[in-house]
Amino acid sequence: MTLPKIPHSWRKSSRSSNQTDCVEVGRVRDGAAVRDTKNRAAGHFTTTGQQWTTFINAVKTDRFD
Incomplete structure (x- = not known):
């Protein structure tokens, strides 16, 4: 499957759970x-x-903690 250059399928970061400061990730080619x-x-x-x-x-390896 070839993905478009325009982001799609945006989803909230699982690390953001109940936080108000969140990011979303979208798929691109x-x-x-x-x-x-x-x-x-x-x-x-x-x-x-x-x-x-x-x-x-x-x-995943806690490099930013």
């Missing part, structure tokens, strides 16, 4: 898009698939 749930009009940034994988692995 070869990567991910990230936006602020409280300011969607500000736009989003995109990452490559490799950048996203590196970031997720760092989160």
Whole structure:
């Protein structure tokens, strides 16, 4: 399946659970898009698939704690 360049399938971060400061992640071709749930009009940034994988692995190993 080829994903479009425009982000779709936005979902709230599971790490945001009941917080008011949240991010949403959308799928794009070869990567991910990230936006602020409280300011969607500000736009989003995109990452490559490799950048996203590196970031997720760092989160899972508590590198940012």
